[in-house]
Structure formats: C-alpha cells, structure tokens
Amino acid sequence: DSHIQYERVGADVTMKCGSMDWDAAVTWTANGTDIDESHLNGSYLILKNVDLSQSGQYSCYEGSSWHLKYQTNLRVGMPPKEPVLMCRSNNYPKGFYCSWHLPTPTYIPNTFNISVIHGTKDMVCEKDAVPKNRCHIRYLQLFSTVKYKVTLTVTNALGKNFTTLTFDEFAIVKPDPPESVVAKPVPNNPRRLEVSWQNPSSWPDPESFPLKFFLRYRPLILDQWQHVELSDGTSHTITDAYAGKEYIIQVAAKDNDIGTWSDWSVAVHATPWTEEPKHLTTEAQITETTSASTSSFMAPPTTKICDKGAVVGSGAMAVCWTAGLVVAAYSVLFI
Amino acid sequence: MAAADSPSAALRRRDLCSRGIRLAGKMRADVVDLLDAYVEQQGLDASASVAAVEGVPLAAVERWDEQTGTQRLLENLAAYRAFRALLAQMLEEQREQLGEADAGLGRALAAVLLQVSAFAYHLEELLRLESRGIPGEEGDGPPPPPRLSLFEQKLRGLGVLRELAQWAVRSGRDLRQLAKPSPANGAAPGLAESP
Secondary structure, eight states: OEEEEEEETTOOEEEOOTTOOTTSOEEEEETTEEOOGGGEETTEEEEOSOOGGGOEEEEEEETTTOOEEEEEEEEEEOOOOOOEEEEEBSSTTSEEEEEEEOSSOOSSOOEEEEEEEETTEEEOOEEOSSSTTEEEEEOSEESOOSOEEEEEEEEETTEEEEEEEEEOTTTTBOOOOOEEEEEEEETTEEEEEEEEEEOOTTOSOTTTSOEEEEEEEEETTOOOOEEEEESSOSEEEEOOOOTTOOEEEEEEEEESSSSOOOOOOOOEEEOOOOOOOOOOOOTTOOOTTOOOSOGGGSOOOHHHHTSTTTOOSSOHHHHHHHHHHHHHHHHHHHO | OHHHHSHHHHHHHHHHHHHHHHHHHHHHHHHHHHHHHHHHHTTOOTTOOOOOOTTOOOOOEESGGGOOHHHHHHHHHHHHHHHHHHHHHHHHHHHHHHTTTTHHHHHHHHHHHHHHHHHHHHHHHHHHHTTOOOOOOOTTOSOOOOOOOHHHHHHHHHHHHHHHHHHHHHHHHHHHHHHSOOSBTTBOOOOOOOO
C-alpha cells in the first residue's frame, strides 16, 4: 500500500509499518537502503527534524518473511509563502495578463488559483499553456473607473497563502519595448546618427492607440545618457553625436495617454560617419599602399582633425599635430 | 448623405477630428490636475471608491470597437452636455461653500467647464458634418436631485471629475476611430480582431 506523505522541513515524522503491531520485528529502508535500528521505536520509524535530503521512498518489511508491509513516498517541503503577482496590459485594448511566482520554492507540488473581479462581476482568467504561471483576460468593458481585483491563492499539502492586487484599467497598460531598432551613420555627417524602430508587434492597433517613444543614447565612453521624447513617428536623427565615437542607443514606448513606459529595447550600437583618409603627406613618408579597411578607426588627414566636431576643448593646433603622429604610427602598423 | 462622403467632407472630418483629439488631450490633462487639487482641497482620499452617481455619464462601454461613428458622436455629446450641467452645479456649490476662500479651485473648475462646453460644440460640428440632426437638449433635464450633505457633494464631485477624466481619454480614442476612412456611410471600421 503505497502513498505520498508530505511533511514540513524541521518536523518530527513517525511512520507506522501499516497494520503491524508496535512490537513486531520489521526492517525499514529508505530508497532501498536499510535504516539503522537507532531510528526505530518498536516497529515505528522516527525521523526527527527532517530536511529536504530525507525525501524519498520508505518501505517497511516484516522481519522474517521480508514481505513488504508498508510503503510511502516522503516529500519534505514547505508551505507556500505569499506569492508574487503581476498584472499588465501589453496589448491594450484587447486585454491583460497576470503572472505569478513564489518567492522561495516549496519543493512540493503547488496549485494556483486566480480570481478576477471587476466591480461585482467575476471574470475568467484563461490559463496560458506556456508559461504555466500566467493567465489572460479579455476586456469586456473599456474606459471603466471601476477597479479590478485579482486574488491569487497558492495551495499545497502543507498550507496555503494568497495575495491580492487592485488596479484600474489604465494603470497596468505597459507596452512591450519597440522592435527592430536600427541605428545608422548618415553619410557626410560626422555628428549624426539615424535611428529607426517599429511598434511592438504585441500592440494591436497603433493607429487608434498611438504610442509615443523615448530615445536614450550615449557614447560608450561616457556614463550619462541623453534623452529625447518623441510624440509620433518611429524614427529620429541624433544630431549632436561626438564624431568617431561609438554610441549605444535604446528606445522605450508608452501609450500616448495612459499607463507606463515599456522596458528599454535591446541596445544597438553605431558610430557616426567619418571621412575616408585622403593621401597622406606626413613627415614620416607613409606609402599610399597602406591598408585602410577599418576606415572608421582611421583618423582623417591632419587638417581634417581640426574640424569643430572632431576636436574637443582648446589647444586645437597641438591636438592636430599630435593626431598626425598617431596617424603615422597606425599607418606603420598596417603596412 | 452623399455630402458626408465627399472628399471635402472627409478632409473636414479629419481636420475636426484632429482638433478634437488635441482638445480632448488638453482637457484630460487639466481635469487630472483639477482632480488632484480637488482631492486635496476637499480633504478626500484619492483612492476612495465612489459609487456610480445618478446623472453622471459613465465612460465605461462594452464592445467599444463595434460602435459606429454616429453612435460615438451621440454618446460623447450626451456625456459632455451632462458634464456641462454637473460642473456648473459644482461651481455653484463651490461658491456657496467657500465664497472667495478658494478662488483657485473655482477658477480651475470654470476653465474645465469652458473646455467641456467647447468640446460639446465641437461634437455638434462633427454631427452636422455627418448630416445627422443634433439631438435637442431636454430642457433642464431630469428634476434636480435632493439636496446633498456637504460630504455627499464632495464625493459626487470626485465621481464627476473621475468620470470626466475617463471620458476625455475615451473621446480621444473615439475621434481617432472616426478619423479612419470609413467603409460605408455612418459605419465606423472596427478594430482588427485577433485572438
């Protein structure tokens, strides 16, 4: 007669050998391994202060005949802590989804039950096949001031717990990040980068429910971001990039009127256009056959370095001269 | 009906819709600010639930995406006409309660009332364009409700402003739907259905 027995971590467990008398001679095994007699009180198995490692199959055999008299699957675990619940609408106005998890594992099976009430009306949250800890609801009404109340109850053999979220329709609207973010240099413009992106594909009707966007960008060498908010369109030209510096760029989205900003999109990198190096006539007499395959890292001819966009700070002449030597050094490496 | 479908009418409709969307957006921003000031001045809890009050048009709607353009306009017009009367009543109560003590709130209420009136007029223009008759305002409307206590007045005011804020968002959405090219006279295209 085999069954499952759930016990809390730290509990003292007493197992009886089925209907055997207390003074019967028995042998207990755990996962096939004999258990020392010191754990027995008569024919009862005593496990004190059980821990997770003591989960397993426990069997009791009659002393002389070795007939199996009792078997149980001991599962040591914990009652559930208060679950973490989140609800969000990334496909407004179609509906919203709620997802949940436990802050710490219980090590035994749990059952989740979710209820959604809108005013006095019960709504059905349809569970997703994947992921399992998620369900979705279609909005039956829009523009309601009545709040939604979502209660998630988690139950296992050792206890139950629950949490409740209350929110209104607008508060949980949060689009997915913009997709297909692309940043490109602009030919002949050393300080520009052209950025474009698309509405998140999960947003069902951008025409009726337009999104606005937030762009942030910085050169890799600096920590501070520049920000631009854009009320329409899915492209923007950065016009104040530092010449020759690689940039990191991200975009976020928000419904024009309600809800919160999306997470940042995947970051893209781009470097503004820099001019191809012309024939070099430096004092080091570098030959014309110098390879220039990595033109974005090749400084332009000495005179060009002195452009406003390329030189930061004062002492332009000194920087120009120094840059000329650097060009010479790089060119030597490429021969 | 043919006039409502002419190219010039379509352009006029898009223009009115665009301006209406901007009006609704501005109105919503001002109502939200007014709501914050109202809650503070009246000593209310911003998260307090207010039961639906008689006479306050609810913005909540089922099957919103299936509404025709005319339905949207008529429902919006009825709502803003009601809000016009409700805000006027709130303004009157405000003046009675506080006199000059809270002129700022009174001014903000009056400014929103003006925007509500302007928006109602804007909706009437759109209805005229649709060659629809403008529904008459029903005299003074239903008989005035029994005199409320001061606290009940405050709660009702909270309900009015909350519902107005919702309507301002809905109106923007309604006008965007209206601005879309319509497949047939008076019929508004629905949202693309997807599971």
